Amino acid sequence: MAPASPSARSAATAAPASGTRPRNRKQLIIDAAGRVFSERGYHKASMEEVAAGVGITAAALYRHFPNKYALFAECAHVMVDGLVAALDEMPPDAPLTEVLTAVTRVTVAHRASGGVYRWEARYLDHQDRRRLGVKFGRLVERVDEAVQRERPLPDDRLRAMAALGAIGSITMHHTSIAGRRAEALLLASALRVAATGPAADGRGVRPVELPARPVPRTRRAEILAASVPLFARNGFANVTNGQIAEAVGLTPSALYRHYPGKVDILAAACLQAAGLLAQGVERSLHEVAGPHDAVVALAATYVAYCFEYTELNSVAEAELAGLPADLRRPLVVAQREHIAVWEQQLRLARPELHPRQARVLVHAGFGVVVEAGRRLRWQDSPGHREAVTALVVSALGL
Numbered sequence: 102m103a104p105a106s107p108s109a110r111s112a113a114t115a116a117p118a119s120g121t122r123p124r125n126r127k128q129l130i131i132d133a134a135g136r137v138f139s140e141r142g143y144h145k146a147s148m149e150e151v152a153a154g155v156g157i158t159a160a161a162l163y164r165h166f167p168n169k170y171a172l173f174a175e176c177a178h179v180m181v182d183g184l185v186a187a188l189d190e191m192p193p194d195a196p197l198t199e200v201l202t203a204v205t206r207v208t209v210a211h212r213a214s215g216g217v218y219r220w221e222a223r224y225l226d227h228q229d230r231r232r233l234g235v236k237f238g239r240l241v242e243r244v245d246e247a248v249q250r251e252r253p254l255p256d257d258r259l260r261a262m263a264a265l266g267a268i269g270s271i272t273m274h275h276t277s278i279a280g281r282r283a284e285a286l287l288l289a290s291a292l293r294v295a296a297t298g299p300a301a302d303g304r305g306v307r308p309v310e311l312p313a314r315p316v317p318r319t320r321r322a323e324i325l326a327a328s329v330p331l332f333a334r335n336g337f338a339n340v341t342n343g344q345i346a347e348a349v350g351l352t353p354s355a356l357y358r359h360y361p362g363k364v365d366i367l368a369a370a371c372l373q374a375a376g377l378l379a380q381g382v383e384r385s386l387h388e389v390a391g392p393h394d395a396v397v398a399l400a401a402t403y404v405a406y407c408f409e410y411t412e413l414n415s416v417a418e419a420e421l422a423g424l425p426a427d428l429r430r431p432l433v434v435a436q437r438e439h440i441a442v443w444e445q446q447l448r449l450a451r452p453e454l455h456p457r458q459a460r461v462l463v464h465a466g467f468g469v470v471v472e473a474g475r476r477l478r479w480q481d482s483p484g485h486r487e488a489v490t491a492l493v494v495s496a497l498g499l
Contacts, residue, residue, distance in 0.1 A: 126165070130151065130162060130165055131172075131175055133151050133155045134151045134172050134175075135179060135213065138217045139214050139216035139217050142422050143169075144338040145423055146169070147169075173225075177222050177233060178229075178232070178236070179211065183207045183210075184203075184208070184240050185240055188200065188204070188240065193246075196247065196251075197247040197251040198288075201291050201292060205287050208268050208287075209271055209283050214272075215269065215271070224336060240265070241262060251296070252298065254298060254299065260294060260295050262473055263294045263496075264291040264294045264295045266469045267291045268288075268291050269472070270287075270464040270466075270467060270468025271287060273464060273467075276461055277457065286458055286465075289498070294495050297492050309402050309404075309405040310384055311381045312380045314410075321359040323349045324345060324351075328348075328370065330412050332370065332416045332420065333415050338423070345366070364428065368424055372431070374414055375417070375432055375435040377410060378402075381406050382439065384402075385399060385401065385402040391450075392446050392450040396443070396446050396447055396450050397490070397499070399446060400466060400494050401486070401490045403466075403470060403493070404470055404486050404493065407470050408479060408485065409481065411474070417432075440460065440464075444459045444460050451499070462498065465497070466493040469492050469493050473488075473489045477489070
């Protein structure tokens with residue numbers, strides 16, 4: 102029998118003693134499920150694993166939720182519902198600091214399960230996605246109103262989305278940091294993002310030279326190139342070998358001459374993403390003048406990479422957790438090495454930061470890119486790259 106996941110063990114530790122039935126059992130189930138879905142992904146998570154995390158049987162779990170999808174849909178709405186409720190309790194003219202403080206507290210409180218919204222929500226059906234989008238739209242509107250009162254600029258809610266991205270980044274990594282410290286760091290980061298004006302437009306940033314987009318010159322490379330947009334659009338679990346084969350003019354059985362299985366194509370895509378980013382970082386740090394310039398160069402490179410390789414990056418970010426351990430291991434190592442470069446340069450530029458604080462801020466910068474890029478619909482242009490780079494630099498506190 103496989104060992105329980107970390108989320109299941111932590112939830113089981115907090116479970117009530119046998120023979121008692123807590124009044125908030127449904128909430129305990131949602132909390133445990135959110136952690137499982139965030140760590141394992143929708144398709145790999147099981148109702149049995151969630152039940153074990155709460156300390157109940159699967160049969161008892163089904164008394165609260167008829168199936169995995171119903172539970173998943175509930176989890177996807179939890180954080181946004183909490184954020185909207187927190188802001189609804191505030192006066193319409195509440196200061197920006199109070200608005201972002203409320204958002205930060207709710208987000209940090211739901212840190213373990215918040216990843217469901219960012220990547221896994223694409224598995225919701227059309228109606229649930231629409232409901233979630235309406236709620237998130239209300240949240241962005243409230244934050245943007247406060248941002249505009251503080252510093253009015255015609256930015257089409259870009260700063261509001263970027264500030265929410267900085268705060269929401271805490272749900273996407275496991276850096277160990279006390280809740281209060283995390284709240285303080287993220288709030289300060291989001292406030293700096295919200296205050297970023299047109300003067301900080303990325304001037305002085307050297308042009309980024311990314312590695313050239315790989316040209317598929319072999320059948321194996323063609324399969325990889327055709328698979329990435331399918332994974333990005335539909336999610337890895339929803340793409341069939343038949344769809345991939347059709348995209349490259351092969352029979353499904355012919356795929357096995359090039360990849361042992363579909364998961365190996367995903368692993369190759371993630372490795373390609375890591376390699377392109379690593380090459381870009383190496384180029385960007387060549388002959389930089391000092392740590393401040395190094396951090397700005399890293400920010401500009403990451404922004405350029407995300408705009409240039411949007412589909413590839415989204416697949417690598419969203420699907421990494423679903424890879425088997427042996428395929429995931431080298432990717433996790435590459436990811437840690439990349440973050441370590443950021444952390445080292447940021448601490449040289451801001452020596453007052455503890456390593457964990459620097460790591461949290463680095464992830465906040467990544468979160469800014471994700472949400473700002475989404476707001477700009479990943480429409481690539483020098484102006485968009487410069488604007489998002491400036492927001493990242495502000496998030497880092499340079």
